[in-house]
Amino acid sequence: MPHQQIEGDTQTLHARVLTQIRDDIVNCRLMPNERLRLEALRVRYQAGWSPIREALMRLEAEGIVQLEQNKGFRVAAVSRDSLFDLMQSRIEIESIALRWSIENGSVGWEADLLAAFHRLSNQSKLRRWQSGMISPEWSKEHRTFHQALVAACNSRTMLTIRESLFEKAERYVALSIMSKSQPRNDVAEHEQIMQAALARNVTRALTLNREHIQRTLNKVAKSLESHPEFSRPAAVTARYARMPLAG
Amino acid sequence: MPHQQIEGDTQTLHARVLTQIRDDIVNCRLMPNERLRLEALRVRYQAGWSPIREALMRLEAEGIVQLEQNKGFRVAAVSRDSLFDLMQSRIEIESIALRWSIENGSVGWEADLLAAFHRLSNQSKLRRWQSGMISPEWSKEHRTFHQALVAACNSRTMLTIRESLFEKAERYVALSIMSKSQPRNDVAEHEQIMQAALARNVTRALTLNREHIQRTLNKVAKSLESHPEFSRPAAVTARYARMPLAG
DNA sequence: CGTCAACAGATTTTCGAAAATTCGTTTGAT
DNA sequence: ATCAAACGAATTTTCGAAAATCTGTTGACG
Numbered sequence: 001m002p003h004q005q006i007e008g009d010t011q012t013l014h015a016r017v018l019t020q021i022r023d024d025i026v027n028c029r030l031m032p033n034e035r036l037r038l039e040a041l042r043v044r045y046q047a048g049w050s051p052i053r054e055a056l057m058r059l060e061a062e063g064i065v066q067l068e069q070n071k072g073f074r075v076a077a078v079s080r081d082s083l084f085d086l087m088q089s090r091i092e093i094e095s096i097a098l099r100w101s102i103e104n105g106s107v108g109w110e111a112d113l114l115a116a117f118h119r120l121s122n123q124s125k126l127r128r129w130q131s132g133m134i135s136p137e138w139s140k141e142h143r144t145f146h147q148a149l150v151a152a153c154n155s156r157t158m159l160t161i162r163e164s165l166f167e168k169a170e171r172y173v174a175l176s177i178m179s180k181s182q183p184r185n186d187v188a189e190h191e192q193i194m195q196a197a198l199a200r201n202v203t204r205a206l207t208l209n210r211e212h213i214q215r216t217l218n219k220v221a222k223s224l225e226s227h228p229e230f231s232r233p234a235a236v237t238a239r240y241a242r243m244p245l246a247g
Numbered sequence: 248m249p250h251q252q253i254e255g256d257t258q259t260l261h262a263r264v265l266t267q268i269r270d271d272i273v274n275c276r277l278m279p280n281e282r283l284r285l286e287a288l289r290v291r292y293q294a295g296w297s298p299i300r301e302a303l304m305r306l307e308a309e310g311i312v313q314l315e316q317n318k319g320f321r322v323a324a325v326s327r328d329s330l331f332d333l334m335q336s337r338i339e340i341e342s343i344a345l346r347w348s349i350e351n352g353s354v355g356w357e358a359d360l361l362a363a364f365h366r367l368s369n370q371s372k373l374r375r376w377q378s379g380m381i382s383p384e385w386s387k388e389h390r391t392f393h394q395a396l397v398a399a400c401n402s403r404t405m406l407t408i409r410e411s412l413f414e415k416a417e418r419y420v421a422l423s424i425m426s427k428s429q430p431r432n433d434v435a436e437h438e439q440i441m442q443a444a445l446a447r448n449v450t451r452a453l454t455l456n457r458e459h460i461q462r463t464l465n466k467v468a469k470s471l472e473s474h475p476e477f478s479r480p481a482a483v484t485a486r487y488a489r490m491p492l493a494g
Numbered sequence: 495c496g497t498c499a500a501c502a503g504a505t506t507t508t509c510g511a512a513a514a515t516t517c518g519t520t521t522g523a524t
Numbered sequence: 525a526t527c528a529a530a531c532g533a534a535t536t537t538t539c540g541a542a543a544a545t546c547t548g549t550t551g552a553c554g
Binding site: 259260261294295296297298301317318 | 536537538539540544545546
């Protein structure tokens with residue numbers, strides 16, 4: 001069997017750039033609707049035109065970057081409408097994936113889920129946010145927990161879709177946190193969802209999950225409304241200063 | 248209404264190449280799992296490295312091309328498992344989209360749907376296939392009809408997902424047709440679905456649509472099993488004939 | 495014989511220059 | 525003064541050469 005190379009060893013440039021740009025967009029270090037000038041990106045990510053354009057094309061397909069022919073790339077815009085669309089779709093997709101996962105889940109799934117929750121709840125005891133930023137560690141555990149919930153759904157397709165929507169939602173949440181709105185403490189919510197899933201109570205788990213997403217939606221929508229500049233033109237072409245390599 | 252630029256006018260190269268390669272893959276002119284050598288693509292699509300790689304990266308995100316670091320691109324493989332996964336997911340996604348569409352649909356939606364069906368049913372009277380190929384015209388009308396069904400669903404997200412799954416399914420169907428299995432005549436099925444949708448009978452429309460997809464699944468799965476070479480290694484690296492005839 | 499290092503050819507990946515396009519401003523005609 | 529053509533700078537897009545990586549083969553050595 002071909003031994004999988006450890007990432008970072010012989011990782012191609014476009015793969016590294018892809019990860020970095022995506023991370024910067026999801027965490028709103030590159031703001032919604034911000035113009036992505038190639039020259040600036042070339043400096044920021046230390047690469048030539050090709051790897052950067054390749055990464056951007058991929059992100060365009062993922063839907064967090066937009067391309068206008070011969071006019072270049074932008075970070076995908078945000079809006080109240082697309083937020084609602086996103087969250088409503090997310091509810092439906094997660095419902096299906098979660099149902100299948102609960103129906104299929106093995107003991108191993110239960111174990112992984114418990115473990116993920118344990119890590120999440122402990123992480124949240126530490127400072128979860130500072131200076132309008134979600135701590136990357138908490139963010140990671142949170143993502144892992146939600147992944148663990150649906151992990152047994154046994155459908156690559158649904159998992160991929162779910163992940164993509166989850167990531168887009170994360171960007172809205174990051175935006176919301178940035179505008180000095182405190183993240184809500186939802187450890188208890190997560191625990192309830194997990195309990196319902198472990199009890200194989202599909203109806204209850206789906207309801208709780210739906211409410212979980214809806215509460216996030218409400219909070220984000222509110223902070224979006226009080227900061228209309230986020231969904232506005234953002235004509236401000238933030239010339240980013242010389243920034244050292246991210247991570 | 249902003250008038251869309253006629254394509255072919257100031258279309259960038261990577262956009263043209265993207266469309267062409269995608270089309271070739273969906274119609275299995277580039278076979279599943281086939282290696283995509285850049286040099287060959289460069290000749291075939293008359294472009295430099297950059298536009299081709301950019302197109303391939305985008306297709307990779309769409310999931311019909313696979314990339315292995317430093318080893319290049321391949322057409323995404325097919326398999327019984329991913330076919331079932333795809334079709335099952337498609338049923339769920341289309342169910343949601345169709346429900347919303349029926350609940351939201353205006354008179355304009357009804358009109359468009361009727362028009363699309365009319366075009367489809369007439370198209371099918373012509374020769375629908377020839378020499379193991381679905382006629383592109385029929386294919387287009389078919390795609391348009393299914394689009395018209397869900398068009399009123401009012402969720403860009405769900406529509407995009409649905410379209411992507413539909414396209415992947417199309418590739419499997421093309422594969423099935425190629426192996427001299429006749430396409431089934433499903434005009435009546437389409438009409439029934441439409442009638443249910445127009446009658447705003449959500450339950451019936453969803454059931455019919457599910458059965459429609461399942462019938463396609465059965466047919467494609469059968470022909471996939473009788474042609475195991477499609478889902479197999481395809482190690483045959485179609486060295487384009489520069490080998491002289493033996494003896 | 496079998497293993498492994500080193501090499502050569504093929505292929506992918508990256509770079510930087512050149513071509514094409516857009517955008518903002520100026521110029522010139524009415 | 526108004527409008528539109530036209531120029532030039534900024535930016536995107538494309539090309540082809542160069543670098544890096546992979547693959548398969550050869551030949552030395554245990």
